[in-house]
Amino acid sequence: MAVKLTIGGEKIALGERKKVFLRVAALYDYTDINIPIEVIRGKADGPTLFISAAIHGDEINGVEIAKRVLKRVKADKLKGTLIIIPIVNVFGFNNLSRYLPDRRDLNRSFPGSKNGSLAARLASIFMKEIVVRCTHGIDLHTGAVHRANLPQIRACLDDPETKILAKSFGVPVLINSSLRDGSLREAARRKGIPMLLFEGGEALRFEEDVIKSGVKGCMSVIRSLGMLPKLKAQSDKPAKKVFIANDSSWVRAPHSGAFVATKKLGAHVTKGDVLAKISDPFGSEEYDVLAETSGIIIGLTRIPLVNCGDAMFHIATFSNVKHVKSAIELYDEGMLL
Numbered sequence: 363m364a365v366k367l368t369i370g371g372e373k374i375a376l377g378e379r380k381k382v383f384l385r386v387a388a389l390y391d392y393t394d395i396n397i398p399i400e401v402i403r404g405k406a407d408g409p410t411l412f413i414s415a416a417i418h419g420d421e422i423n424g425v426e427i428a429k430r431v432l433k434r435v436k437a438d439k440l441k442g443t444l445i446i447i448p449i450v451n452v453f454g455f456n457n458l459s460r461y462l463p464d465r466r467d468l469n470r471s472f473p474g475s476k477n478g479s480l481a482a483r484l485a486s487i488f489m490k491e492i493v494v495r496c497t498h499g500i501d502l503h504t505g506a507v508h509r510a511n512l513p514q515i516r517a518c519l520d521d522p523e524t525k526i527l528a529k530s531f532g533v534p535v536l537i538n539s540s541l542r543d544g545s546l547r548e549a550a551r552r553k554g555i556p557m558l559l560f561e562g563g564e565a566l567r568f569e570e571d572v573i574k575s576g577v578k579g580c581m582s583v584i585r586s587l588g589m590l591p592k593l594k595a596q597s598d599k600p601a602k603k604v605f606i607a608n609d610s611s612w613v614r615a616p617h618s619g620a621f622v623a624t625k626k627l628g629a630h631v632t633k634g635d636v637l638a639k640i641s642d643p644f645g646s647e648e649y650d651v652l653a654e655t656s657g658i659i660i661g662l663t664r665i666p667l668v669n670c671g672d673a674m675f676h677i678a679t680f681s682n683v684k685h686v687k688s689a690i691e692l693y694d695e696g697m698l699l
């Protein structure tokens with residue numbers, strides 16, 4: 363491990379814990395825009411892990427997850443360095459928006475450039491100051507606005523190291539997700555840094571079950587990387603069962619109207635099951651929304667109004683869906699403790 367670590371011009375010594383405000387831009391009135399960062403450095407050697415949230419500014423479950431992870435980690439016990447960035451897209455966060463003021467999506471703007479758009483400049487600073495200093499990363503997301511996701515990990519599972527990291531997070535559902543052009547995950551991969559993307563809940567909400575799931579997952583990764591000692595209970599228990607989805611697809615509305623869902627997030631559905639009923643304003647005409655495959659509902663829309671063709675239910679398929687269902691139930695019980 364490099365003895366010297368400098369972020370945003372601030373030196374962070376071994377064994378030190380420090381808040382850094384990384385200046386990335388200014389508002390029209392010259393008010394500085396800073397990304398808040400907390401760095402915890404252990405005295406002993408170890409990996410450097412970053413945990414980032416709110417790259418999409420309205421996806422705020424991760425902001426709370428990051429805050430709670432910060433509370434749990436003490437520098438005197440840590441091996442290596444933890445860099446936590448609770449809010450990356452500070453513009454979007456302050457405006458309750460996914461985007462930057464120019465309507466660009468920061469997670470399509472990596473690795474960015476020094477002389478590019480506002481999004482490209484912010485991405486470039488983030489890469490230079492944070493990502494390239496790290497050996498591993500976790501990026502925390504939620505569904506888009508009015509869409510909810512079952513807690514899940516998306517990662518490039520063809521890479522063995524990333525796969526181990528993904529399993530150690532401990533959520534039952536893993537999605538082997540291809541890299542999106544311009545995403546932080548793609549940029550990190552190009553630098554050879556294994557990275558996980560956690561998805562859970564919906565935008566603009568604090569959802570306690572999702573937050574607990576994210577905190578447990580991050581802590582579990584930190585322990586699995588050897589940055590903190592394993593919990594005694596953790597080493598005694600058999601490893602949590604995790605399942606990799608074979609595929610996933612959206613069920614779209616077969617008709618416009620208002621709908622009542624008959625299946626919930628995390629439900630096990632069989633091909634042909636009724637997922638929702640769409641009706642006209644009088645309730646005299648009804649259209650069934652049917653599952654086109656058997657699987658688990660990993661995402662859904664929260665607005666009960668649809669146009670014909672709107673995405674309604676995201677269903678992931680698995681080789682043994684019944685096992686996945688029981689793992690999800692067990693996992694949910696664990697979150698209630």
Ligand SMILES: [Zn+2]
Nearest residue numbers: 418421503504
């Ligand atoms: Zn997102």
